[in-house]
Amino acid sequence: MRPIEITSEHVTKTYRTRKGDVVALDDVTLHVAPGEFVSLLGPSGCGKTTLLRLIGGLEAPSSGRLQIDGEDVTAPHPELGIVFQTDLLMPWRTVLENVLLQADVRKTRSAAVEARARELLEQVGLADFGDSFPHQLSGGMKQRVGICRGLLHAPRLLLMDEPFAALDAMTRDQISMDLSALAEKAGTTIVFVTHSIPEAVFLSDRIYVMSARPGKVAAEVRIETSKPRVLHHRLEPAFLEKVAETTAIFESLGVFGNVPASRGAS
Template identity: 50%
Template sequence: MSHTNGQAIISISNLGKIYETPTSSVHAISDVSFDVEAGEFVSVLGPSGCGKSTLMMIAAGLRTKTSGAIQVNGRDVDGPMDDIGIVFQRDVLLDWANVIDNVMFSIEARKLPTKEYLPNAKRLLDSVGLADFYEARPYELSGGMRQRVSICRALVHDPQLLLMDEPFGALDALTREQMMLDLQSVWLQSKKTVLFITHSIQEAVFLSDRVIVMSPRPGTIDLDLRIDLPRPRSLHIMETPNFNAYMREIRETFEARGVITHV
């Protein structure tokens, strides 16, 4: 795609993870290989328990791999990464702090200069419709607004890479659609590289340049599908034949593995 320059930001080859517990060993992911280029929006799509979160946590340096190799920005991942932003399914906002302080928490935690980054925090909040909520506390916000704050917090230090683990999974359908649009526009403005984990086929096709489909556990890659749809994408694109052809190809990939899909 035109917005990428062919440089790999994430490079994963033959990655494997086996969890050893006192009673058993769980083979979570097996022989996973793919690259994500600078500026690309890539979704990893797979059924519950196939190792999506495991993959993301390894990319973030928050969990160790068992085998294979993973590099981010050309360096082996061997501990928590600084130059990334993470958004989880359940937001981890500080209840006693207001919205702007929650966003600026990323800056304080990294000991970056607050004054320099404050305009960035405000610009991000404004871009997701939270201009009037700087002083609000998290408990005053809806689930969608809380996740918007989480996205701003993940981006405020201007990381190269954004990792998102089912960020809209706990939201209702209408909120989720609005979040897809907001994320798309934030991404189009920021040109970040995004690795987006989801179990929604629709979400993956709508948002992505590429969708990587994983098999049931141990998760392996069954399909690496380029989504060649023009941007910005409106919700109506989901009614088009091209969109539905992508949906069908992914669904058939799941069905070949015995995974039951809906939507």
């Protein structure tokens, strides 16, 4: 089935609070092609998660138009998968049963669905942990289970809200490779929220750089390295150049302050 296409045209999101209106997103226009891996990259509070929630149909924009496959987003898409910052595993269910949770909720559980759940666990190195419980897993293993759960019904659209934020650097690297391989195989459209420039460059086809609140699309960065990617790609000049390019954009936006003057300056 064809992956999903996303279009945002002049989308603004304003929250009303006791202290007045707070503009979280301002005039956001972007496009995600079918099967693309696109990252929303920006500082804390810039509206990345808000935009993800709008795409997911969990909230409505205050103005502007947001469409999936040419139709206005008014509710969560039936072929949507979501992976959150925390794994949100049910402690009383085994790893396999946690992956199968959405199948139980959708009432679609079958031998074929169970076989897919086991296949996904095998792909992320957890084939031997299907009967284990969450308390027996490391943080990285739990997050892999969450990713498998999000991919179980082969969603056409996968939204990921900083899913690696709580992990150590080595675990993030490993899961990034897992995700890169899984995404390439599935062909799913993925929108990924992160604060990490190297992570965004490693995973993405394109990056939308967002300014500080109110969040706007400040720039677009295209990543043309072949996929799936492995860690040695991070040592290649093309990767380092894209990290430098993206960092320079944030410097121009004033996100990274107190840049020291060059040597020899008076």
